[in-house]
Amino acid sequence: MADWHIGVIGGSGLYEPGALEDAQEIAVNSAFGDPSGPVVTGKIGGVQFSFIARHGAGHRLSPSHVNYRANIDTLKRCGVTDLLAISAIGSLKEEFAPGDFVVVDQLLDRTVQRERSFFGDGIVAHVPLADPVCPRMSKMAASAADRAGAKVHEGGTYVAIEGPQFSTRAESHVFRDWGANVIGMTAMPEARLAREAELPYALVGMVTDYDCWREPDGDVDVADIVALMSTNAENARAMLAEFAAALPKTRKASPIDTVLDTAIVTPRDVWDVGAAARLDAVAGRLMSFFAEPQE
């Protein structure tokens, strides 16, 4: 049993975490390049939170240019135990209306030009991803959003597109045929990397639009999205306060905390020293043994 430390990744329109007690801004050096910006860390109702704005201050990074590896590595270095990602999403389903919250439970990955793993150059790992989000975090996030007054849908399949352009109408219809319910540009590879870093991950999407499949709606308009997200940002902050208030006092272990135990296929005695050094946070739990003299 341990203390919670919740990492929050704020998406479009959510560039600040709101009031944190004892807030501090810290610059963290990641082994995977530059994160989107500094981490703001502090407490909400006695619970430690660390926040990073996914697209950076002033929204300077497009979904393809966000360094997802550095963001997750940085939050792990801060001591985060669990991750709550917040995103603007388009709806591919009539019932998911603008303003609603969707707690995503499945992901389809259509991204094409992003680093999607911490492993591969000297240490190879294959983590399970059948259920890419943490059910415990998702449940708590859904309840918190509900208490904060949002209309919440529990479960939904998110298709991650590369962007930065929105989808064509044909793509939007195909994604619906595939069973996708919401669309965005950032949940992948974020969720993959969270799993590799042994961080239970939940994704709360805030619906900003109906994408372009729905007649007679017009095209997606980014100005409308950011305006709606900024309004929704207050709801997101209210959700964080409710989330903190309802967390059990101590954190019980999650199976995701130890997922690397059975995922690394490269035998320890041939691990690349440089790769191991870069993984000192992501797989820090295992690296301490690496430093010990081998028999």
Ligand SMILES: CSC[C@H]1O[C@H](OP(=O)(O)O)[C@H](O)[C@@H]1O
């Ligand atoms: C600004 S509209 C498109 C943009 O918004 C979403 O970002 P995030 O998931 O960080 O809220 C979407 O994925 C696109 O990146």
Ligand SMILES: Nc1ncnc2[nH]cnc12
């Ligand atoms: N329609 C949409 N497509 C992709 N990303 C989005 N983010 C918010 N709305 C979106």
